[in-house]
Protein backbone atom coordinates (compact mmCIF):
# COMPACT_ATOMS: atom_id res chain seq x y z
CA UNK A 1 0.00 0.00 0.00
CA UNK A 2 1.24 3.44 -0.83
CA UNK A 3 0.62 6.71 1.02
CA UNK A 4 1.03 5.11 4.42
CA UNK A 5 1.42 8.35 6.37
CA UNK A 6 -1.73 9.71 4.80
CA UNK A 7 -3.79 6.66 5.61
CA UNK A 8 -2.49 6.75 9.14
CA UNK A 9 -3.55 10.39 9.46
CA UNK A 10 -7.02 9.48 8.19
CA UNK A 11 -7.25 6.75 10.81
CA UNK A 12 -6.23 9.22 13.49
CA UNK A 13 -8.94 11.56 12.34
CA UNK A 14 -11.49 8.78 12.79
CA UNK A 15 -10.17 8.14 16.29
CA UNK A 16 -10.58 11.80 17.12
CA UNK A 17 -14.17 11.57 15.98
CA UNK A 18 -14.73 8.65 18.36
CA UNK A 19 -13.13 10.59 21.19
CA UNK A 20 -15.51 13.47 20.58
CA UNK A 21 -18.38 10.97 20.46
CA UNK A 22 -17.38 9.68 23.89
CA UNK A 23 -17.29 13.20 25.27
CA UNK A 24 -20.78 13.91 23.94
CA UNK A 25 -22.12 10.58 25.22
CA UNK A 26 -20.76 11.37 28.67
CA UNK A 27 -22.44 14.79 28.69
CA UNK A 28 -25.74 13.18 27.62
CA UNK A 29 -25.53 10.48 30.23
CA UNK A 30 -24.44 12.80 33.04
CA UNK A 31 -27.18 15.31 32.30
CA UNK A 32 -29.86 12.70 32.97
CA UNK A 33 -27.95 11.23 35.90
CA UNK A 34 -27.75 14.71 37.41
CA UNK A 35 -31.48 15.13 36.90
CA UNK A 36 -32.23 11.84 38.61
CA UNK A 37 -29.98 12.53 41.57
CA UNK A 38 -30.71 16.29 41.65
CA UNK A 39 -26.99 16.91 41.41
CA UNK A 40 -26.30 20.60 40.84
CA UNK A 41 -22.51 20.30 40.87
CA UNK A 42 -22.60 17.68 38.16
CA UNK A 43 -24.90 19.90 36.11
CA UNK A 44 -22.52 22.83 36.45
CA UNK A 45 -19.66 20.64 35.34
CA UNK A 46 -21.53 19.53 32.21
CA UNK A 47 -22.11 23.18 31.31
CA UNK A 48 -18.47 24.01 31.87
CA UNK A 49 -17.19 21.01 29.94
CA UNK A 50 -19.26 21.81 26.87
CA UNK A 51 -16.50 24.25 25.96
CA UNK A 52 -14.11 21.31 25.70
CA UNK A 53 -16.48 19.57 23.28
CA UNK A 54 -16.72 22.71 21.15
CA UNK A 55 -12.94 22.99 21.13
CA UNK A 56 -12.62 19.40 20.04
CA UNK A 57 -14.98 20.09 17.16
CA UNK A 58 -12.83 23.00 15.95
CA UNK A 59 -9.73 20.90 16.32
CA UNK A 60 -11.15 18.12 14.17
CA UNK A 61 -12.51 20.60 11.65
CA UNK A 62 -9.10 22.15 11.29
CA UNK A 63 -7.48 18.78 10.80
CA UNK A 64 -10.04 17.91 8.13
CA UNK A 65 -9.33 21.12 6.27
CA UNK A 66 -5.61 20.49 6.48
CA UNK A 67 -6.11 16.99 5.14
CA UNK A 68 -8.15 18.28 2.23
CA UNK A 69 -5.64 21.00 1.47
CA UNK A 70 -2.50 18.94 1.81
CA UNK A 71 -3.52 15.40 0.87
CA UNK A 72 -6.13 15.89 -1.85
CA UNK A 73 -8.32 13.02 -0.63
CA UNK A 74 -10.40 11.38 -3.36
CA UNK A 75 -13.46 9.15 -3.58
CA UNK A 76 -14.19 7.28 -0.35
CA UNK A 77 -11.51 9.24 1.52
CA UNK A 78 -13.09 12.50 0.44
CA UNK A 79 -16.53 11.26 1.45
CA UNK A 80 -15.15 10.16 4.81
CA UNK A 81 -13.74 13.60 5.53
CA UNK A 82 -16.93 15.28 4.31
CA UNK A 83 -18.88 12.94 6.60
CA UNK A 84 -16.64 13.75 9.55
CA UNK A 85 -17.09 17.48 8.99
CA UNK A 86 -20.83 17.05 9.05
CA UNK A 87 -20.87 14.59 11.96
CA UNK A 88 -18.83 16.83 14.25
CA UNK A 89 -21.33 19.64 13.68
CA UNK A 90 -24.16 17.30 14.66
CA UNK A 91 -22.29 16.03 17.68
CA UNK A 92 -21.47 19.53 18.84
CA UNK A 93 -25.18 20.34 18.78
CA UNK A 94 -25.90 17.14 20.70
CA UNK A 95 -23.47 18.36 23.31
CA UNK A 96 -25.34 21.67 23.38
CA UNK A 97 -28.61 19.82 23.99
CA UNK A 98 -27.03 17.92 26.89
CA UNK A 99 -25.74 21.23 28.21
CA UNK A 100 -29.26 22.62 27.80
CA UNK A 101 -30.60 19.79 29.92
CA UNK A 102 -28.01 20.50 32.59
CA UNK A 103 -29.21 24.12 32.59
CA UNK A 104 -32.82 22.96 32.94
CA UNK A 105 -31.71 20.88 35.87
CA UNK A 106 -30.34 24.05 37.50
CA UNK A 107 -33.61 25.86 36.74
CA UNK A 108 -35.62 23.13 38.44
CA UNK A 109 -33.23 23.51 41.35
CA UNK A 110 -34.42 22.01 44.61
CA UNK A 111 -38.08 21.82 43.54
CA UNK A 112 -39.39 18.25 43.53
CA UNK A 113 -39.98 16.82 40.05
CA UNK A 114 -43.61 17.01 38.93
CA UNK A 115 -43.58 13.34 38.05
CA UNK A 116 -41.35 10.33 38.50
CA UNK A 117 -38.78 9.88 35.72
CA UNK A 118 -39.61 6.87 33.61
CA UNK A 119 -39.77 7.72 29.93
CA UNK A 120 -37.17 10.48 30.09
CA UNK A 121 -34.34 8.11 31.07
CA UNK A 122 -35.62 5.67 28.47
CA UNK A 123 -35.42 8.33 25.78
CA UNK A 124 -31.95 9.24 26.91
CA UNK A 125 -30.76 5.64 26.91
CA UNK A 126 -32.22 5.13 23.48
CA UNK A 127 -30.36 8.19 22.20
CA UNK A 128 -27.13 7.00 23.77
CA UNK A 129 -27.47 3.56 22.31
CA UNK A 130 -28.19 5.01 18.86
CA UNK A 131 -25.12 7.24 19.08
CA UNK A 132 -22.93 4.38 20.16
CA UNK A 133 -24.09 2.15 17.33
CA UNK A 134 -23.98 4.82 14.65
CA UNK A 135 -20.34 5.52 15.46
CA UNK A 136 -19.62 1.80 15.26
CA UNK A 137 -21.40 1.74 11.91
CA UNK A 138 -19.15 4.61 10.84
CA UNK A 139 -16.01 2.71 11.78
CA UNK A 140 -17.29 -0.52 10.22
CA UNK A 141 -18.51 1.23 7.07
CA UNK A 142 -21.87 -0.37 7.75
CA UNK A 143 -24.64 1.36 5.80
CA UNK A 144 -27.21 -1.28 6.70
CA UNK A 145 -26.92 -0.68 10.42
CA UNK A 146 -26.89 3.06 9.83
CA UNK A 147 -30.19 2.88 7.93
CA UNK A 148 -31.74 0.75 10.67
CA UNK A 149 -30.74 3.31 13.30
CA UNK A 150 -32.65 5.96 11.40
CA UNK A 151 -35.81 3.90 11.74
CA UNK A 152 -35.38 3.85 15.50
CA UNK A 153 -35.97 7.57 15.59
CA UNK A 154 -39.69 6.78 15.40
CA UNK A 155 -39.48 5.11 18.82
CA UNK A 156 -37.90 8.22 20.27
CA UNK A 157 -40.58 10.37 18.67
CA UNK A 158 -43.26 8.13 20.18
CA UNK A 159 -41.70 8.42 23.63
CA UNK A 160 -41.57 12.17 23.27
CA UNK A 161 -45.21 12.30 22.28
CA UNK A 162 -46.11 10.20 25.29
CA UNK A 163 -44.17 12.41 27.69
CA UNK A 164 -45.59 15.53 26.10
CA UNK A 165 -49.18 14.36 26.41
CA UNK A 166 -48.70 13.18 29.95
CA UNK A 167 -47.23 16.48 31.04
CA UNK A 168 -49.94 18.40 29.22
CA UNK A 169 -52.61 16.58 31.23
CA UNK A 170 -50.65 17.22 34.37
CA UNK A 171 -50.65 20.95 33.66
CA UNK A 172 -54.37 21.01 32.93
CA UNK A 173 -55.07 19.10 36.10
CA UNK A 174 -52.82 21.15 38.29
CA UNK A 175 -51.72 24.61 37.09
CA UNK A 176 -49.22 24.78 39.96
CA UNK A 177 -47.25 22.18 38.08
CA UNK A 178 -47.07 24.21 34.86
CA UNK A 179 -43.54 25.49 35.47
CA UNK A 180 -42.10 22.14 36.50
CA UNK A 181 -43.87 20.34 33.67
CA UNK A 182 -42.68 22.89 31.12
CA UNK A 183 -39.08 22.25 32.17
CA UNK A 184 -39.54 18.54 31.62
CA UNK A 185 -41.11 19.15 28.20
CA UNK A 186 -38.10 21.23 27.20
CA UNK A 187 -35.85 18.52 28.48
CA UNK A 188 -37.66 15.79 26.57
CA UNK A 189 -37.60 17.99 23.50
CA UNK A 190 -33.81 18.22 23.77
CA UNK A 191 -33.66 14.43 23.95
CA UNK A 192 -35.83 14.18 20.87
CA UNK A 193 -33.51 16.58 19.03
CA UNK A 194 -30.52 14.52 20.08
CA UNK A 195 -31.98 11.43 18.40
CA UNK A 196 -32.64 13.49 15.26
CA UNK A 197 -28.99 14.40 15.18
CA UNK A 198 -28.09 10.73 15.36
CA UNK A 199 -30.18 10.11 12.26
CA UNK A 200 -28.27 12.92 10.53
CA UNK A 201 -25.06 11.12 11.44
CA UNK A 202 -26.50 7.85 10.15
CA UNK A 203 -27.31 9.52 6.82
CA UNK A 204 -23.69 10.67 6.58
CA UNK A 205 -22.51 7.12 7.21
CA UNK A 206 -24.76 5.88 4.40
CA UNK A 207 -23.37 8.57 2.12
CA UNK A 208 -19.81 7.76 3.06
CA UNK A 209 -20.31 4.06 2.29
CA UNK A 210 -22.53 4.23 -0.78
CA UNK A 211 -21.70 7.64 -2.22
CA UNK A 212 -25.41 8.43 -2.37
CA UNK A 213 -27.13 11.19 -0.46
CA UNK A 214 -30.34 9.88 0.96
CA UNK A 215 -32.64 11.22 3.61
CA UNK A 216 -33.33 7.98 5.36
CA UNK A 217 -36.07 8.85 7.81
CA UNK A 218 -37.88 12.14 8.23
CA UNK A 219 -38.49 12.94 11.86
CA UNK A 220 -42.00 13.82 12.91
CA UNK A 221 -40.75 16.81 14.88
CA UNK B 222 21.08 24.28 16.78
CA UNK B 223 18.21 22.45 15.11
CA UNK B 224 18.61 23.78 11.62
CA UNK B 225 20.41 21.88 8.91
CA UNK B 226 20.84 25.10 6.97
CA UNK B 227 20.78 28.75 7.93
CA UNK B 228 20.54 30.88 4.84
CA UNK B 229 21.10 34.58 5.22
CA UNK B 230 20.85 37.40 2.71
CA UNK B 231 21.41 35.05 -0.18
CA UNK B 232 21.74 36.82 -3.50
CA UNK B 233 22.59 34.95 -6.67
CA UNK B 234 23.45 36.32 -10.11
CA UNK B 235 24.01 34.72 -13.48
CA UNK B 236 26.33 37.33 -14.96
CA UNK B 237 24.52 40.59 -14.28
CA UNK B 238 21.13 38.95 -14.05
CA UNK B 239 19.84 38.43 -10.49
CA UNK B 240 18.30 35.00 -9.88
CA UNK B 241 17.83 35.04 -6.10
CA UNK B 242 17.07 38.21 -4.21
CA UNK B 243 17.82 38.47 -0.50
CA UNK B 244 16.64 35.01 0.53
CA UNK B 245 16.60 34.25 4.24
CA UNK B 246 15.56 30.78 5.25
CA UNK B 247 16.11 28.20 7.94
CA UNK B 248 15.87 24.56 6.98
CA UNK B 249 14.96 22.22 9.81
CA UNK B 250 16.73 18.96 10.42
CA UNK B 251 14.94 15.69 9.76
CA UNK B 252 11.98 17.34 8.14
CA UNK B 253 10.84 17.81 4.55
CA UNK B 254 11.07 21.34 3.23
CA UNK B 255 9.42 22.02 -0.11
CA UNK B 256 10.19 24.84 -2.51
CA UNK B 257 7.43 25.91 -4.87
CA UNK B 258 6.88 28.73 -7.30
CA UNK B 259 6.36 29.49 -10.99
CA UNK B 260 8.85 28.40 -13.61
CA UNK B 261 12.01 30.46 -13.59
CA UNK B 262 11.49 31.80 -10.06
CA UNK B 263 14.81 30.37 -8.92
CA UNK B 264 13.87 27.09 -7.25
CA UNK B 265 16.59 25.02 -8.90
CA UNK B 266 19.11 27.80 -8.46
CA UNK B 267 18.27 27.86 -4.78
CA UNK B 268 18.48 24.15 -4.12
CA UNK B 269 21.72 23.85 -6.10
CA UNK B 270 23.29 26.48 -3.86
CA UNK B 271 22.88 24.08 -0.94
CA UNK B 272 25.51 21.65 -2.23
CA UNK B 273 27.47 24.03 -4.42
CA UNK B 274 26.25 22.45 -7.65
CA UNK B 275 26.14 25.92 -9.19
CA UNK B 276 29.90 26.27 -8.91
CA UNK B 277 30.17 24.56 -12.27
CA UNK B 278 28.40 27.46 -13.99
CA UNK B 279 30.99 30.07 -15.02
CA UNK B 280 28.69 33.12 -14.79
CA UNK B 281 27.34 32.10 -11.39
CA UNK B 282 27.99 34.50 -8.49
CA UNK B 283 26.75 34.31 -4.90
CA UNK B 284 26.51 36.79 -2.02
CA UNK B 285 25.36 36.18 1.52
CA UNK B 286 25.86 33.07 3.58
CA UNK B 287 24.67 29.49 3.69
CA UNK B 288 25.56 27.76 6.90
CA UNK B 289 25.36 23.98 6.98
CA UNK B 290 25.41 22.74 10.57
CA UNK B 291 26.87 26.10 11.47
CA UNK B 292 29.65 26.18 8.86
CA UNK B 293 29.54 28.52 5.90
CA UNK B 294 29.79 26.24 2.88
CA UNK B 295 31.01 29.07 0.66
CA UNK B 296 33.98 29.98 2.86
CA UNK B 297 37.42 29.45 1.33
CA UNK B 298 38.70 26.45 3.27
CA UNK B 299 35.66 24.28 2.56
CA UNK B 300 36.06 20.85 0.94
CA UNK B 301 33.45 20.94 -1.83
CA UNK B 302 33.65 17.20 -2.46
CA UNK B 303 32.86 16.57 1.19
CA UNK B 304 29.89 18.96 1.05
CA UNK B 305 28.49 17.16 -2.00
CA UNK B 306 28.82 13.85 -0.22
CA UNK B 307 27.03 15.12 2.87
CA UNK B 308 24.39 16.91 0.82
CA UNK B 309 23.20 14.42 -1.79
CA UNK B 310 21.04 15.21 -4.77
CA UNK B 311 18.40 13.45 -6.85
CA UNK B 312 17.44 14.96 -10.17
CA UNK B 313 14.33 15.37 -12.27
CA UNK B 314 15.12 12.66 -14.79
CA UNK B 315 16.30 9.38 -13.32
CA UNK B 316 19.94 9.21 -14.36
CA UNK B 317 21.34 5.77 -13.62
CA UNK B 318 24.70 4.97 -15.17
CA UNK B 319 24.77 2.29 -17.87
CA UNK B 320 26.00 -0.21 -15.33
CA UNK B 321 24.43 -2.86 -13.15
CA UNK B 322 21.99 -2.07 -10.36
CA UNK B 323 24.66 -3.08 -7.87
CA UNK B 324 27.34 -0.90 -9.43
CA UNK B 325 25.01 2.07 -9.58
CA UNK B 326 24.32 1.78 -5.87
CA UNK B 327 27.98 1.23 -5.00
CA UNK B 328 29.24 3.98 -7.29
CA UNK B 329 29.91 6.62 -4.64
CA UNK B 330 31.46 4.06 -2.34
CA UNK B 331 33.91 2.91 -5.00
CA UNK B 332 34.88 6.54 -5.59
CA UNK B 333 35.56 6.77 -1.87
CA UNK B 334 37.91 3.84 -2.32
CA UNK B 335 35.91 1.22 -0.48
CA UNK B 336 36.88 -2.18 -1.90
CA UNK B 337 35.84 -4.65 0.78
CA UNK B 338 33.25 -6.84 -0.94
CA UNK B 339 31.18 -7.76 2.10
CA UNK B 340 31.15 -4.15 3.28
CA UNK B 341 29.98 -3.04 -0.18
CA UNK B 342 27.36 -5.79 -0.25
CA UNK B 343 26.04 -4.68 3.11
CA UNK B 344 25.76 -1.01 2.20
CA UNK B 345 24.24 -1.77 -1.20
CA UNK B 346 21.55 -3.91 0.39
CA UNK B 347 20.84 -1.41 3.17
CA UNK B 348 20.63 1.47 0.71
CA UNK B 349 18.33 -0.37 -1.68
CA UNK B 350 16.13 -1.26 1.28
CA UNK B 351 15.99 2.30 2.51
CA UNK B 352 15.05 3.39 -0.99
CA UNK B 353 12.18 0.86 -0.95
CA UNK B 354 13.37 -0.98 -4.06
CA UNK B 355 15.25 -3.95 -2.58
CA UNK B 356 12.39 -6.41 -2.98
CA UNK B 357 12.04 -5.53 -6.64
CA UNK B 358 15.73 -5.87 -7.53
CA UNK B 359 17.31 -8.29 -5.07
CA UNK B 360 17.28 -11.13 -7.59
CA UNK B 361 18.74 -9.08 -10.42
CA UNK B 362 21.41 -6.93 -8.80
CA UNK B 363 23.80 -7.55 -11.67
CA UNK B 364 21.43 -6.69 -14.45
CA UNK B 365 21.65 -3.31 -16.13
CA UNK B 366 20.01 -0.44 -14.28
CA UNK B 367 18.61 0.66 -17.62
CA UNK B 368 16.31 -2.38 -17.59
CA UNK B 369 14.34 -0.83 -14.72
CA UNK B 370 11.19 1.23 -15.09
CA UNK B 371 11.41 5.00 -14.68
CA UNK B 372 10.04 4.88 -11.15
CA UNK B 373 12.43 2.09 -10.21
CA UNK B 374 15.33 3.99 -11.76
CA UNK B 375 14.45 7.00 -9.65
CA UNK B 376 14.40 4.92 -6.48
CA UNK B 377 17.73 3.42 -7.53
CA UNK B 378 19.10 6.95 -7.84
CA UNK B 379 17.82 7.62 -4.33
CA UNK B 380 19.60 4.45 -3.14
CA UNK B 381 22.78 5.68 -4.84
CA UNK B 382 22.43 8.99 -2.99
CA UNK B 383 21.77 7.23 0.32
CA UNK B 384 24.73 4.84 -0.03
CA UNK B 385 27.34 7.49 0.72
CA UNK B 386 25.52 8.33 3.96
CA UNK B 387 24.57 11.92 3.36
CA UNK B 388 22.87 14.07 5.98
CA UNK B 389 20.74 15.94 3.48
CA UNK B 390 19.02 14.80 0.32
CA UNK B 391 18.01 17.42 -2.21
CA UNK B 392 15.35 16.54 -4.77
CA UNK B 393 14.81 18.68 -7.85
CA UNK B 394 11.42 17.69 -9.26
CA UNK B 395 12.01 14.00 -8.68
CA UNK B 396 8.63 12.87 -9.99
CA UNK B 397 8.02 15.00 -13.03
CA UNK B 398 8.99 12.14 -15.33
CA UNK B 399 6.95 9.51 -13.46
CA UNK B 400 3.40 8.18 -13.56
CA UNK B 401 1.04 8.63 -10.58
CA UNK B 402 1.77 5.26 -8.95
CA UNK B 403 5.53 5.62 -9.25
CA UNK B 404 5.09 9.17 -7.96
CA UNK B 405 3.14 7.96 -4.93
CA UNK B 406 5.94 5.49 -4.17
CA UNK B 407 8.57 8.21 -4.27
CA UNK B 408 6.40 10.46 -2.12
CA UNK B 409 5.99 7.67 0.44
CA UNK B 410 9.70 7.15 0.40
CA UNK B 411 10.38 10.85 0.96
CA UNK B 412 8.05 10.82 3.94
CA UNK B 413 10.00 7.91 5.42
CA UNK B 414 13.40 9.35 4.61
CA UNK B 415 12.87 12.22 7.00
CA UNK B 416 13.32 9.84 9.94
CA UNK B 417 17.01 9.76 9.04
CA UNK B 418 17.64 12.66 6.69
CA UNK B 419 16.85 16.27 6.09
CA UNK B 420 15.01 16.58 2.81
CA UNK B 421 14.61 19.58 0.55
CA UNK B 422 12.40 19.12 -2.48
CA UNK B 423 11.74 21.39 -5.41
CA UNK B 424 8.48 20.66 -7.12
CA UNK B 425 6.32 22.15 -9.82
CA UNK B 426 3.47 20.23 -8.39
CA UNK B 427 2.21 22.15 -5.41
CA UNK B 428 -0.13 19.33 -4.42
CA UNK B 429 2.97 17.23 -4.06
CA UNK B 430 4.55 19.86 -1.84
CA UNK B 431 1.37 19.85 0.23
CA UNK B 432 1.42 16.07 0.56
CA UNK B 433 5.01 15.39 1.45
CA UNK B 434 6.42 18.43 3.20
CA UNK B 435 6.45 19.86 6.69
CA UNK B 436 7.55 23.33 5.59
CA UNK B 437 6.94 25.12 2.32
CA UNK B 438 8.69 28.10 0.80
CA UNK B 439 7.04 30.04 -2.00
CA UNK B 440 9.43 31.72 -4.43
CA UNK B 441 8.59 34.26 -7.05
CA UNK B 442 11.01 36.16 -9.26
CA UNK B 443 13.92 35.19 -7.05
CA UNK B 444 12.29 36.29 -3.81
CA UNK B 445 11.13 34.03 -1.00
CA UNK B 446 7.66 35.47 -0.52
CA UNK B 447 6.44 33.18 2.19
CA UNK B 448 7.94 30.41 4.26
CA UNK B 449 5.87 28.58 6.83
CA UNK B 450 4.49 25.28 8.06
CA UNK B 451 2.99 23.49 5.06
CA UNK B 452 -0.43 23.08 6.71
CA UNK B 453 -0.55 26.82 7.21
CA UNK B 454 0.56 27.66 3.67
CA UNK B 455 -2.16 25.50 2.14
CA UNK B 456 -5.03 26.42 4.45
CA UNK B 457 -4.36 30.02 5.35
CA UNK B 458 -1.29 31.59 3.77
CA UNK B 459 -0.33 35.00 5.13
CA UNK B 460 0.72 36.42 1.80
CA UNK B 461 -1.79 37.38 -0.88
CA UNK B 462 0.68 36.41 -3.60
CA UNK B 463 1.02 32.91 -2.15
CA UNK B 464 -2.73 32.57 -1.94
CA UNK B 465 -3.15 33.67 -5.57
CA UNK B 466 -0.51 31.19 -6.68
CA UNK B 467 -1.77 28.14 -4.81
CA UNK B 468 -5.38 28.84 -5.78
CA UNK B 469 -4.35 29.08 -9.42
CA UNK B 470 -5.20 32.75 -9.77
CA UNK B 471 -1.91 33.33 -11.53
CA UNK B 472 1.14 31.40 -12.64
Ligand SMILES: Nc1ncnc2c1ncn2[C@@H]1O[C@H](COP(=O)(O)OP(=O)(O)OP(=O)(O)O)[C@@H](O)[C@H]1O
Pocket residue numbers: 235240258259260261262263264265266267278280425
Ligand atom coordinates in the same frame (compact mmCIF):
# COMPACT_ATOMS: atom_id res chain seq x y z
N1 LIG C 1 23.02 28.41 -16.17
C1 LIG C 1 22.31 29.56 -16.23
N2 LIG C 1 22.77 30.62 -16.87
C2 LIG C 1 22.08 31.76 -16.94
N3 LIG C 1 20.85 31.93 -16.38
C3 LIG C 1 20.33 30.89 -15.72
C4 LIG C 1 21.01 29.65 -15.59
N4 LIG C 1 20.26 28.80 -14.90
C5 LIG C 1 19.12 29.49 -14.58
N5 LIG C 1 19.15 30.73 -15.06
C6 LIG C 1 18.11 31.75 -14.91
O1 LIG C 1 17.85 31.97 -13.54
C7 LIG C 1 16.47 32.08 -13.30
C8 LIG C 1 16.02 31.00 -12.32
O2 LIG C 1 16.15 29.73 -12.93
P1 LIG C 1 15.90 28.37 -12.16
O3 LIG C 1 16.31 27.27 -13.07
O4 LIG C 1 16.51 28.45 -10.84
O5 LIG C 1 14.31 28.42 -12.03
P2 LIG C 1 13.27 27.31 -11.57
O6 LIG C 1 12.41 27.96 -10.55
O7 LIG C 1 13.99 26.09 -11.16
O8 LIG C 1 12.43 27.06 -12.88
P3 LIG C 1 11.73 25.72 -13.40
O9 LIG C 1 10.52 25.57 -12.57
O10 LIG C 1 11.38 26.04 -14.81
O11 LIG C 1 12.70 24.60 -13.27
C9 LIG C 1 15.77 31.98 -14.66
O12 LIG C 1 15.53 33.27 -15.12
C10 LIG C 1 16.81 31.28 -15.51
O13 LIG C 1 16.70 31.69 -16.85
Ligand SMILES: [Mg+2]
Pocket residue numbers: 264265266
Ligand atom coordinates in the same frame (compact mmCIF):
# COMPACT_ATOMS: atom_id res chain seq x y z
MG1 LIG D 1 14.05 24.06 -11.91
